[in-house]
Amino acid sequence: MKNILVTGANGQLGSCFRKHGKKYSNLSFDFKSSRELDISNFAEVDRLFSSQSYDFCINAAAYTNVEKAESEKEKAFQINAEAAGKLAEVCAANQVKMIHFSTDYVFDGSKTEPYLETDEVNPINIYGASKLAGERQITEVIDEHLIFRTSWLYSEFGHNFFCTILKKAAERASLNITTTQLGTPTNANDLAKYVLDGIQKDSCATGIYHFSNLGQATWYDFAEEILNYSGKIDQVDLNKTGYFKTLAQRPEYSVLSKEKAIKEIGEIKDWRKSLQDLIDEVV
Known part of the structure; x- marks a missing residue:
């Protein structure tokens, strides 16, 4: 039996680990929400790991x-x-392997082919910069780490693009969706299962890996596929736009190469197939 701590257990990704964790009979979980464990409270983290x-x-x-x-x-x-760096320190001190999640936003979007794990990082917004800083702190203090950079996460849990589009369809809204960013929608359920499968089969993978579903899309493509497959395309006025005002600058291209993950850990689904599977399950 492997004992696993999951922090942020009530968030989108944490909820997916909670949903799928019960399917693994040889894994035991301790799910901690941010209220139950504030990872920025270092004394609280120390107390948990000592007990x-x-x-x-x-x-x-x-x-x-x-x-x-x-x-x-x-x-x-x-x-x-x-907080991620401190958590890594505590994991290292207690011989616990740390699995962490980063983002495609560590890249600036200047490439025109999928980003490799070894490509130069250059975040263009604060979120991306903070996640990159977390990557660096983790890799400096713990050898037994596994960092997955992912992109455009969605699921049936929490606030995300998938849930927003379905909500807007129910409201029969008019939607203007950008075509200027190219990336890959990633079903958070797939990421959770990928991680748990790796733990179950004793994967020895360490370091940084890219994980998103296969293929690429614009946000407009993503919205159109959600609406088409759920049968709600006629409930909204869906329009393409080349302009979408945001405070944070986004990389125009952030498709991640999954070759390393597929070769060393396991297969990954196409984004459309994964989206359709989720719609069949929850819509």
């Missing part, structure tokens, strides 16, 4: 509001960098 024994720490706690991060830089860095 419990874990084999893995899945850190799903994060500051994820890309827009607010522009005006809350200190808070974003406190959670995504300082």
